[in-house]
Amino acid sequence: MREYALQRRDNNNIIPIIEPVKKTFNSMKLALPKLIEGDVKFALILNPQVGEINNTQEITDALQEILADCSKWIPAYIVSNNYNAIASQIAESGYTDVMLICSDNTDSSDADFDSLVLLPSVKYIVATENKTLKRKLKDSGKELIRLDDKFKAQKRNSDYLLMAEEKFSEVHLFYNEDGYSGFSDYTVLVSSYIEGGAVPYAVAIHLTYQKDNKEIWIKHFASVTNDDQSNIQGKFAQAAEKAVAFLNAKNIHSFASEELRRYYNGRLYPGLGMVKKISIKNHLELMNDILKIDE
């Protein structure tokens, strides 16, 4: 995120939605100032549903200075079926232009939900495709953002060998026509949060790209010798070789793709965190560019 914020040039069509999970807030303290510096408005979830943080206070205390200017960020709340509790949290906080993120157990036909979303202080509502909600919010002045869980994870990274590419999304083509102010995805990550991890048997790089027909597709590049956990560097080399060949063939030159080329050409293994970062950053850059062209 923080690299994207400083490399996006004069073009930004993305609002990252960030859920803090660690009580140390180290990565937040690094990233959020960079986003502010790069003029990338972000939404910060103030009631995280996963991880170590117990309440909003912990977040606002730790990040007090960074969050001082409310015009730089959007306060966000994840709504389950606790409509009144969220409403009173918003009232207490005094925030305006708040974002609500609906989850699977949000019942959009509940009367308490109605009064929550129609609060004057609520501006953005992020939800999966929901016709009832769309009708309800028509002409309300609220911005409804469609959320799609697009990344279909395989059980094992080596499974991606069997599926070279698949369709990722076409929502960017129709969201306006469909009555949404925006759309949202989980980038190339699964929607659920998983703490920790182990050395994988296979390395996979996931690159989204746009086909000639404007649809977004995702291509998976996985290592080949996946029979044990050893030689992760060599496995990265195998996956990167295929990914770089693809980037070259498609003539893709984003910051993320150049970074991958640099590691590959320099015979350098950057670590699995970097591999994931490159996949995510490639997606952000792609979506940002597409939205610019469409405007």
Added chain:
Amino acid sequence: MVKIDNNNTMDKLRSYSSVFSSTSFQKLLQYDDYSFLNAKIERFDKPRIGKNFNTYYDYIQFIYRALTKKYRNEYVYKNTFVNKLLLEQYGVKNTVAINEFRVGNSIADIVLFNGTSKAFEIKTELDSNKRLEGQLTDYTKIFKKCYVITHESLIEKYLRENEHIGGIELIERPKSLVMREVRAASENEHIDADTLIRSIRTTEYKSIVKQYHGELPEMNSFNMFDTCRDLMKQIPNEQLNHLFIEELKKRKSNTDIIRTFHNELRHLCLAMNINAELYQELNSKLSKPINLS
């Protein structure tokens, strides 16, 4: 006729057997999360509070005792191994014990590095009647001595399967469990460099190669593994074995302070590699009276 009560007892023991998990104790340390213990007390043992136990540690002792009597799972075997063999016979001086060590595609339950290297595979009475062959073939590729640890009633069967492995039996005594070596393992002469390099860390294989060859050739991260594997194959067996053992003994380990832990928790603390300071914290959390509210 099987009494219905039997089923409940089995459920309870099975539930008890999940208590000794690193993840649960990690949560207790990190978040003060007692739910893994509270849930069991609530479900099975609430009326015993104040009679059989008061503190959380009392409860752990209570559970451990029940398991040693009627449900000897892998944890009971591993912990008995630590108490009866590692501490009382092998000794922990200049020794590194590691829980779950990956060799090829198998995981040895416990491995020891001191003057030699040993791998231990546990087959409890609860384990299905699986054969040992695959796992032991893997372990013998890099460990000098390999043992099976099993119940006294099963030891002969496993020892018949393979003439090279050593045997350790768990014996039920009226008041406690005992463990003893009933057959010595024969020494493996050959160390397989290809398996070895796949079983240790990058820094470790680089260090081994460097020590033998004096320096590392120019490599990049893509060909490092293959380069080091070829160089490792050039190291004579005895030296490779020696370098492997000395390298693994450098791993950060709490083996030397294991005696200072409560004896029910020793293997757990080994698996979590808990240091003295963290153990104090754990101990003080477990010394608290049970609180279900």
